[in-house]
Amino acid sequence: MAAPELVEVAKGVHAYLQPDGGWCLNNAGVITTPDGAVVVDTAATERRALALRDAVDSVAGGARRLVVNTHFHGDHVFGNAVFGPEATVVSHEGTRAEIAETGLALTGLWPDVTWGDVSVVLPDVTYTDRLTVHAGGRRIELISAGPAHTRHDTVVWLPEERVLFAGDIVMPGCTPFVMMGTVRGSLATLDLLRELRPEVVVGGHGPVSGPHALDETEAYLRWLRRVAADGARRGLDALATARGCSLGEYGGLLDPERLVGNLHRAFLEPDGGPDGELGRPLDVPAVFGEIVEFNGGLPVCHA
DSSP, X not given: OOOOEEEEEETTEEEEEOTTOOTTOOOXXXXXXXXXXXXXXXXXXXXXXXXXXXXXXXXXXXXEEEEEOSSSOHHHHGGGGGGOTTSEEEEEHHHHHHHHHHTTTHHHHSTTSOOOSOOOOOOSEXXXXXXXXXXXXXXXXXXXXXXXXXXXXXXXXXXXXXXXXEETTOOTTBOOOOTTSOHHHHHHHHHHHHHHOOSEEEEXXXXXXXXXXXXXXXXXXXXXXXXXXXXXXXXXXXXXHHHHSOOGGGTTSBOGGGHHHHHHHHHTSOTTSOOOSTTOOOOHHHHHHHHHHHHTSOOOOOO
16 A cells, blocks of 8 residues: 655645555644644554554644544544644543444454554543634634444634545545435535635545545435435345446446445435434444455455
């Protein structure tokens, strides 16, 4: 795999990209301030988290570190520990609860990955709706944008620079993933993000993009709904529906096997049906087992 890359997307604002953006190869953000940096998400393994820390140190002279976790998935939070007890970690209050509940479960899905000395470090500060960070004259807004990719998602918005760190709500070039979130909530969230009018979108995986990434994500989710509705009419379950449909234009996205998990979620949210409890938990190990079956083996994880 290619080495991680630190890309400046606005003055003092960087995207930390881990190619190719597949399973557990997430992006992070580095926003420099006069006395340190705001870091958006960390990384999955100890080795990758240490490399991110080195990248942060290379552009941020001050010692202060504020780490924002956009959601609870391990590839975005396992590296919290490498920034040390001096760093302040921030998340939505629901994300903090989900990190505590889920722990290191991700490591069990790929037992052969060299995870290193990862541990659960819970956020020190939580919020519920919006939180504004003022750092060196820069305004950084944390916005509760879920339920979408998960039940509690945070996006990081820089209104002056018009840069949006979208977490895994948007993953350019990658198959969207709403197994632990909601299709309907994701569509509503995409409308919210459009209202911000971002010029640069840094997704949780994949290359730096523009606002068209919001439209591309929406198009996939609406296609997913149609596939799920067709499967339901034919009396099929999620795995059978996935096997029987053509991916068409979405076959070229990374990790297309996520379709199975996405269909499990879409089957719970029929178009026009009641909202119910969006993001109601699924049996993740069982659904992931179906993803493995559909894929013909464990999906490749280069973490």
